Amino acid sequence: MKKEDVPQDKSALEGITRDVCYVKNSDGTYTTDLSTGWEVKKDALDNAWEDIKERVEEARKAVAKGEKSPVYYFMELKLMDLTILSGYTGYWKFNIKRHFKPSVFQSLSEEKYKKYAKTFEISVDELKNFKG
Amino acid sequence: MVKEFKHIQTAHCENGVATSLLRYHGLDFMTEPLVFGMGSGIFYIHIPFLVISGGPAISYRTMPGWIFSRASKALGVKVHREKFRSETEAKNYLDQKIKEGVPVGCQVSVYNLSYLPPEYRFHFNAHNLIVYGKENGNYLVSDPVMENVTLLSEEDMMKVRFAKGPLAPKGHIYFPENVQAVSKELLRKGIIKGIKRNSRDMLYVPGNIAGVAGIKYTSKKIRQWRDKLGPRKAGLFLGQIVRMQEEIGTGGGGFRFLYAAFLEQAATHLQEDKLIGISEEFTKAGDMWRQSAVQMGRIYKGRTNNNQKDFEVCADLLLEISDIEKQAFKKLFKMKLG
Numbered sequence: 132m133k134k135e136d137v138p139q140d141k142s143a144l145e146g147i148t149r150d151v152c153y154v155k156n157s158d159g160t161y162t163t164d165l166s167t168g169w170e171v172k173k174d175a176l177d178n179a180w181e182d183i184k185e186r187v188e189e190a191r192k193a194v195a196k197g198e199k200s201p202v203y204y205f206m207e208l209k210l211m212d213l214t215i216l217s218g219y220t221g222y223w224k225f226n227i228k229r230h231f232k233p234s235v236f237q238s239l240s241e242e243k244y245k246k247y248a249k250t251f252e253i254s255v256d257e258l259k260n261f262k263g
Numbered sequence: 264m265v266k267e268f269k270h271i272q273t274a275h276c277e278n279g280v281a282t283s284l285l286r287y288h289g290l291d292f293m294t295e296p297l298v299f300g301m302g303s304g305i306f307y308i309h310i311p312f313l314v315i316s317g318g319p320a321i322s323y324r325t326m327p328g329w330i331f332s333r334a335s336k337a338l339g340v341k342v343h344r345e346k347f348r349s350e351t352e353a354k355n356y357l358d359q360k361i362k363e364g365v366p367v368g369c370q371v372s373v374y375n376l377s378y379l380p381p382e383y384r385f386h387f388n389a390h391n392l393i394v395y396g397k398e399n400g401n402y403l404v405s406d407p408v409m410e411n412v413t414l415l416s417e418e419d420m421m422k423v424r425f426a427k428g429p430l431a432p433k434g435h436i437y438f439p440e441n442v443q444a445v446s447k448e449l450l451r452k453g454i455i456k457g458i459k460r461n462s463r464d465m466l467y468v469p470g471n472i473a474g475v476a477g478i479k480y481t482s483k484k485i486r487q488w489r490d491k492l493g494p495r496k497a498g499l500f501l502g503q504i505v506r507m508q509e510e511i512g513t514g515g516g517g518f519r520f521l522y523a524a525f526l527e528q529a530a531t532h533l534q535e536d537k538l539i540g541i542s543e544e545f546t547k548a549g550d551m552w553r554q555s556a557v558q559m560g561r562i563y564k565g566r567t568n569n570n571q572k573d574f575e576v577c578a579d580l581l582l583e584i585s586d587i588e589k590q591a592f593k594k595l596f597k598m599k600l601g
Contacts, residue, residue, distance in 0.1 A: 219427045
């Protein structure tokens with residue numbers, strides 16, 4: 132990439148930082164330059180976030196319909212998956228999957244509610260009373 | 264007398280921490296491309312069946328931690344590393360090092376790095392930054408991807424050092440010890456070793472999912488995605504490739520420009536003009552990676568109204584890249600250096 136071709140598009144980095152690119156000087160040697168962003172990258176990131184938002188919305192609907200417990204919704208909201216959630220709580224993935232069931236979620240111990248609430252950075256009440 | 268720490272912005276976090284710490288300890292000649300090349304940083308792997316944040320698991324570089332370890336070893340520098348079970352112990356250790364005036368590298372998750380834009384904060388646990396001081400209960404942080412130094416609260420620092428999930432940092436802290444002056448001869452040897460090891464890894468790693476063969480593997484997969492996953496998901500998968508390749512930290516073109524810059528510096532250190540020609544080949548590979556990103560971008564921007572022919576174009580480009588890199592690494596592998 133040549134120095135004059137470094138993209139300077141708008142991106143989420145605006146006002147926070149710029150991206151280091153390795154580019155060719157006019158004399159053909161390497162140097163670095165800063166880029167404010169690249170549209171191609173921004174579109175990819177925007178798409179990924181749109182996908183996340185859709186997944187969170189689906190999770191919310193599933194809770195509202197009584198198909199899934201709040202644990203499932205907050206896992207999606209916090210961009211986690213079973214592996215990460217298992218890491219934070221110390222519960223096995225198999226058990227977490229059970230906690231996704233509203234009936235099982237209803238009868239969890241107070242300790243488990245606390246663990247999930249802490250992991251999701253919310254209060255126990257918010258967790259228990261989330262209705263979708 | 265505590266030596267003043269100087270922030271250096273680099274493309275990639277691990278290279279950046281390594282470059283800054285080695286320079287702090289007197290190795291002024293170190294640059295990001297040198298660390299990257301001596302650490303044999305360039306790689307390619309596409310792990311089959313594994314889906315990460317809704318896309319394929321692809322990496323353009325070697326395993327986290329290896330670049331710094333290899334580059335330091337080549338320079339005769341020992342890297343002291345600690346991991347912790349207890350959060351309190353981890354905090355005390357960090358505070359003690361700061362008190363001693365020793366800047367240290369920390370492995371962290373980006374999810375709770377409050378100074379980054381929210382759009383970039385995923386549960387990625389292999390980010391690296393330097394802590395070089397503490398003021399009013401806040402840590403002074405030199406994050407290599409940031410233009411300037413930043414602050415992180417004690418609470419956030421604990422969160423990022425003890426994030427959970429894949430590659431959990433477990434409070435991982437590291438710093439170089441007993442850094443001695445490095446002779447020109449040792450530097451030259453390290454550069455040659457970095458080049459040879461990297462060529463071997465890219466050419467001869469077993470299996471078909473890594474090295475130059477791995478690029479071919481991805482190319483084959485891309486041809487199947489639209490039929491297998493449907494146009495929308497196939498587009499998201501391409502988006503993930505582009506993000507891994509071009510997002511903060513690669514220097515553009517999936518580290519290929521960074522590697523080309525390394526070969527240019529290697530040519531000077533080894534007084535070997537032939538390396539300049541090969542540097543050009545990696546520049547070409549990097550340009551083609553960028554070109555493939557543009558092509559992929561056209562597909563995922565359109566979301567669902569893409570067609571199989573668009574995917575074929577991307578796949579063909581990757582085949583060509585695989586071949587260019589194969590030829591370039593073959594030349595490096597055979598070249599008599601030093």
